[in-house]
Amino acid sequence: MTDHAEQHASPTELTASFTELYGTAPEGVWAAPGRVNLIGEYTDFNDGFVMPLALPHTARAAVARRTDGELRLHSTDVPGGVVQLRVDELAPHAGHGWAAYPAGVVWALREAGHEITGADIQLSSTVPTGAGLSSSAALEVVTGLALSDLFGLGLTAAELAVLAQRAENAFVGVPCGVMDQMASACCTDGHALHLDTRDLTQRQVPFDLAAQGLRLLVVDTRVKHALGDGAYAERRAGCEEGARLLGIRTLRELPYAELGTALDTLAASGADESVVRYVRHVVGDNQRVEQVIGLLDAGQVRAAGPVLTAGHVSLRDDLRVSCAELDLVVEAANAAGALGARMTGGGFGGSAIVLVEESQADTVAKSVQEAFAAAGYAAPGVFPAVPSAGARRLV
Numbered sequence: 001m002t003d004h005a006e007q008h009a010s011p012t013e014l015t016a017s018f019t020e021l022y023g024t025a026p027e028g029v030w031a032a033p034g035r036v037n038l039i040g041e042y043t044d045f046n047d048g049f050v051m052p053l054a055l056p057h058t059a060r061a062a063v064a065r066r067t068d069g070e071l072r073l074h075s076t077d078v079p080g081g082v083v084q085l086r087v088d089e090l091a092p093h094a095g096h097g098w099a100a101y102p103a104g105v106v107w108a109l110r111e112a113g114h115e116i117t118g119a120d121i122q123l124s125s126t127v128p129t130g131a132g133l134s135s136s137a138a139l140e141v142v143t144g145l146a147l148s149d150l151f152g153l154g155l156t157a158a159e160l161a162v163l164a165q166r167a168e169n170a171f172v173g174v175p176c177g178v179m180d181q182m183a184s185a186c187c188t189d190g191h192a193l194h195l196d197t198r199d200l201t202q203r204q205v206p207f208d209l210a211a212q213g214l215r216l217l218v219v220d221t222r223v224k225h226a227l228g229d230g231a232y233a234e235r236r237a238g239c240e241e242g243a244r245l246l247g248i249r250t251l252r253e254l255p256y257a258e259l260g261t262a263l264d265t266l267a268a269s270g271a272d273e274s275v276v277r278y279v280r281h282v283v284g285d286n287q288r289v290e291q292v293i294g295l296l297d298a299g300q301v302r303a304a305g306p307v308l309t310a311g312h313v314s315l316r317d318d319l320r321v322s323c324a325e326l327d328l329v330v331e332a333a334n335a336a337g338a339l340g341a342r343m344t345g346g347g348f349g350g351s352a353i354v355l356v357e358e359s360q361a362d363t364v365a366k367s368v369q370e371a372f373a374a375a376g377y378a379a380p381g382v383f384p385a386v387p388s389a390g391a392r393r394l395v
């Protein structure tokens, strides 16, 4: 098993590299984590429930204020030098590659009326990119938190998350929901975050895997199928269509007990069969979040395993956002004795999670790796998801 979370640049190292790059010392170093979502997928744009936990992997930022309107951005993880922009010239959809994520946060803060007069920023991250683990949200949230602290904005974690989401939606141009940014900003050590995306009310649910003799493995398939981007928009539109046909504002308003009747109504109204499937998934996954919360609160973490697998089946068959590699992780892990498994994040590649007895973790991981080799797929990355802290200042 590999775990790159430990390969973080230390605050001292990042401070030294910032000083070498910009010629002055940073005013501080901040961290914001990536996340995995335990249950509740494709629910956040339907005002629904999600349940992410923060990973030990973080994006880190060394930052110093400027007063001359310059914004200088550098990442130790991508080739190329410093990206230099002017805060008063930032405009949505202007490109900027990776730098659009932190620049978008500066733009969103200024749009919200906060006076950001410029900054030097150096970023360094151990969150795998494009693996469905929210490296983009980690980058946004760490930038937002650092600027909020340095410019004395006093933003709450939830306010930061909403601004970061706005940066990604409106500036970068990715129509994501608010889960990723909320997870990175609000999660706490040893907990999963029960988040109601309708009003952002939240509860930290104790999720101490080690104390229960359990592990949650992340399996990064290392693939990303091109289908993903358009498919996300199509699922989103289908869910909106379902809500419209049912005469409700969002699918959140449909209680699970009324799902059967609602599906009949949809079919009778001539809705596309895909809309019927999407509605079944979203309302079902909201229910699965409630189920998992109930089990965690009752100390029955093992019993959450089959609920995770049921969530996968729904994502595979009803929402149809899985892929052969993700299905293989779930199939091989469960066949090898896992308690349950599912794809996590947007799908079409990226990562899956596997709930497993600690004593079985290595065997199950090996079975998944062997199944990938037998199928001719590249070796997946496997590491334990330890529920970790959300965004914070390090020094």
Ligand code: ADP
Pocket: 075, 076, 077, 078, 097, 098, 099, 101, 123, 124, 125, 128, 129, 130, 131, 132, 133, 134, 135, 136, 137, 139
């Ligand atoms: P995910 O959030 O699931 O990892 P996204 O496609 O949403 O995938 O975000 C990945 C993008 O975020 C990368 O292509 C890159 O532009 C940016 N990014 C993430 N981490 C870094 C980093 N350490 N340095 C520079 N850019 C990064």
Ligand code: MG
Pocket: 134, 135, 136, 137, 180
């Ligand atoms: Mg992302």
